[in-house]
Amino acid sequence: MNDLIVIGGGVAGLVAAWQAAEAGREVTLLEARDVLGGPVSEHVLAGLELDAGTESFATRGGRVAKMLEQLGLSDAVVEPNPAGAWVGFRDAASELNSVPGSNQAVGSFRAEPLPATGLLGIPGDLDAADLLRVLDAPGLARAQRDRDLPAEVGADAASLGDLVEQRMGRTVVERLVTPVAGGVYSADPYTIQVDAVAPGLRDQLLRTGSLAAAVHHLRSQAAPGSAVRSLKGGMHVLVRRLKERIEAAGGRVITANPVRSIHALSAEQVPQSADGVRYAVETDGEAFETRSLVVATEAEAALPLLAGLAPELGEVTWPAPATVTLVTLVVDAPALDELPRGTGILIAPDAPDVVAKAMTHASAKWRWAAQAAASGHPGRHLLRLSYGHAGAPSELSDEQLRRQAVADARVITGVDFADDAVVGTAVHVWRNAQPYRESPQTDRAIDVLTAPGSGLAVVGSWRSGTGLASVMPQAYDTVRKLLNDDVATAAQTHRRD
Numbered sequence: 001m002n003d004l005i006v007i008g009g010g011v012a013g014l015v016a017a018w019q020a021a022e023a024g025r026e027v028t029l030l031e032a033r034d035v036l037g038g039p040v041s042e043h044v045l046a047g048l049e050l051d052a053g054t055e056s057f058a059t060r061g062g063r064v065a066k067m068l069e070q071l072g073l074s075d076a077v078v079e080p081n082p083a084g085a086w087v088g089f090r091d092a093a094s095e096l097n098s099v100p101g102s103n104q105a106v107g108s109f110r111a112e113p114l115p116a117t118g119l120l121g122i123p124g125d126l127d128a129a130d131l132l133r134v135l136d137a138p139g140l141a142r143a144q145r146d147r148d149l150p151a152e153v154g155a156d157a158a159s160l161g162d163l164v165e166q167r168m169g170r171t172v173v174e175r176l177v178t179p180v181a182g183g184v185y186s187a188d189p190y191t192i193q194v195d196a197v198a199p200g201l202r203d204q205l206l207r208t209g210s211l212a213a214a215v216h217h218l219r220s221q222a223a224p225g226s227a228v229r230s231l232k233g234g235m236h237v238l239v240r241r242l243k244e245r246i247e248a249a250g251g252r253v254i255t256a257n258p259v260r261s262i263h264a265l266s267a268e269q270v271p272q273s274a275d276g277v278r279y280a281v282e283t284d285g286e287a288f289e290t291r292s293l294v295v296a297t298e299a300e301a302a303l304p305l306l307a308g309l310a311p312e313l314g315e316v317t318w319p320a321p322a323t324v325t326l327v328t329l330v331v332d333a334p335a336l337d338e339l340p341r342g343t344g345i346l347i348a349p350d351a352p353d354v355v356a357k358a359m360t361h362a363s364a365k366w367r368w369a370a371q372a373a374a375s376g377h378p379g380r381h382l383l384r385l386s387y388g389h390a391g392a393p394s395e396l397s398d399e400q401l402r403r404q405a406v407a408d409a410r411v412i413t414g415v416d417f418a419d420d421a422v423v424g425t426a427v428h429v430w431r432n433a434q435p436y437r438e439s440p441q442t443d444r445a446i447d448v449l450t451a452p453g454s455g456l457a458v459v460g461s462w463r464s465g466t467g468l469a470s471v472m473p474q475a476y477d478t479v480r481k482l483l484n485d486d487v488a489t490a491a492q493t494h495r496r497d
């Protein structure tokens, strides 16, 4: 008999298992793959240990930083280079070339520093000088009409794309919101629910009368300073530390063991001596019984498993996870020491000559990565290109993707490095960029299943929203509540006895 089983060894499951193990519970974590962490994992390239997926966490709310402190990782927290990111798009407006200080176009692909103020790419200050560089004069003039439109325009728009288009016009959507929101959510802004990604934005629009003012207001409430941080050595250091802490507290972490089904045990099936055992969990080779259960997989896996407890959840359809392909290049190109595109670039889908949707210049962004790359190899750089526009290179072979990434990196950076300057490449395809969506029907069913005394919790990005700043606090709080409820239930049972 197990005391508490966690299904899924991504960050949500690891946080849950860590909390339960340190609270004195006997924990077993079952992970389907042979590695832990989901996208928070590592790879070794040209002798460098690097993040294969997730590379940072958002600082909002301060909860991740607090957990890192509890895990003894505060000293490893690092800030990115403040140089900031750029945006790449089609150079359509000849007027812009006469704007003083405008960056020279590379062919018809143009890159400009991303305007500083904004939320998901929506400008908060329509007079900012850097906006003209990106929007062109007609695009900026249309965006500024936001000030004169009645507050109601766009206030009932369901999607982020519709809201911004109605208030500020298509150029803002195409050149700013699509690249930024696409980079964060791997989704088209016309498919992103406003309230899911920017709660309070529509209310503020009605209150302040303009979208820019609403964005400015929400921005002013965010904590100052860098919006993201990471860990020296990479975000995957977190996964290693969580596993160490679970095992140090007596927990078991079992990989390559997918759970196939769960079901509740009835009172008749559970003998008195089994001390409140409630759930049966089956993997390919083993059957477990447990008092408490935490389901911490993606929606795709969680819903069929939970259907073993509430059949209606088997009927729920969740948006398919987006596919994100990351290609990492290790390049010997001293010209990149100049950081031609700051810490990286987001790319509008209509930008010509480039297939990538974003590129992070990792050795420009993180000092530890720059030091590791250049150690013994001055001028060595790390570039991470991401692909994931619908219909884009998912059909390309790894070799084709590598060649595409090299070609894209040359256009994006404007540095024409030779083929033999590329000393390492790696391709990772991620299918679990799990979209969050509002689903009152699912919420209700899960609320019933996880009611106090049930011994059940459901955590992970499909419940919390994507990103570590959402996933980690939700897993932490949900499991702390489960542990407290279990204590209360045990006390009641004891009193009844």
Ligand SMILES: Cc1cc2nc3c(=O)[nH]c(=O)nc-3n(C[C@H](O)[C@H](O)[C@H](O)COP(=O)(O)OP(=O)(O)OC[C@H]3O[C@@H](n4cnc5c(N)ncnc54)[C@H](O)[C@@H]3O)c2cc1C
Binding pocket: 007, 008, 009, 010, 011, 012, 013, 030, 031, 032, 033, 036, 037, 038, 039, 040, 053, 054, 055, 056, 057, 058, 257, 258, 259, 260, 296, 297, 298, 301, 324, 326, 430, 431, 432, 433, 459, 460, 461, 462, 465, 466, 467, 468, 469, 471
């Ligand atoms: C490429 C990429 C880059 C990202 N970059 C960032 C970033 O820089 N910053 C940021 O904050 N967020 C980033 N994210 C998002 C963030 O990494 C995720 O939101 C977070 O890691 C999700 O954690 P999770 O535990 O909810 O899910 P997952 O990590 O997906 O964990 C679910 C786990 O359940 C396992 N599982 C599934 N089915 C079963 C089963 N039947 N039995 C047992 N185990 C099962 C899976 O194998 C997986 O390990 C990125 C995501 C991707 C894909």
